[in-house]
Amino acid sequence: MIEATCHCGAVRITVPRKPRQLTSCNCSICRRYGALWAYYKAKDVSVRSARGATTGYCWGDKSLRFVRCNTCGCVTHWEPVTSQGDSRVGVNARNFEPSALGASRVRRFDGASSWKFLD
Numbered sequence: 001m002i003e004a005t006c007h008c009g010a011v012r013i014t015v016p017r018k019p020r021q022l023t024s025c026n027c028s029i030c031r032r033y034g035a036l037w038a039y040y041k042a043k044d045v046s047v048r049s050a051r052g053a054t055t056g057y058c059w060g061d062k063s064l065r066f067v068r069c070n071t072c073g074c075v076t077h078w079e080p081v082t083s084q085g086d087s088r089v090g091v092n093a094r095n096f097e098p099s100a101l102g103a104s105r106v107r108r109f110d111g112a113s114s115w116k117f118l119d
């Protein structure tokens with residue numbers, strides 16, 4: 001198990017393993033957040049925070065919610081608004097300790113246009 005936390009520690013996310021691959025996406029929201037996404041099955045991700053500690057942001061078709069900490073402002077993850085059995089969650093790998101990411105490959109994804117990897 002490894003843990004990602006926001007800067008102040010109010011939001012804690014545990015996942016079963018280090019990410020093998022990280023995605024740097026250039027879509028309108030990801031490029032502004034500067035996030036590196038690690039994808040996991042929703043059932044493998046545990047998010048702990050106090051009630052009212054986070055704010056969600058939805059845009060476009062409003063199928064995903066981008067969650068950030070109300071105290072320190074760090075974007076911690078995105079999750080489906082309506083969860084299904086096979087749902088994915090994107091954990092912002094910037095919130096892992098750097099040592100958890102040493103061997104992870106970063107891929108550049110063209111979410112802004114072609115929806116293909118650029119590398």
Ligand SMILES: [Zn+2]
Pocket residue numbers: 006007008009010011069070071072073074
């Ligand atoms: Zn925080």
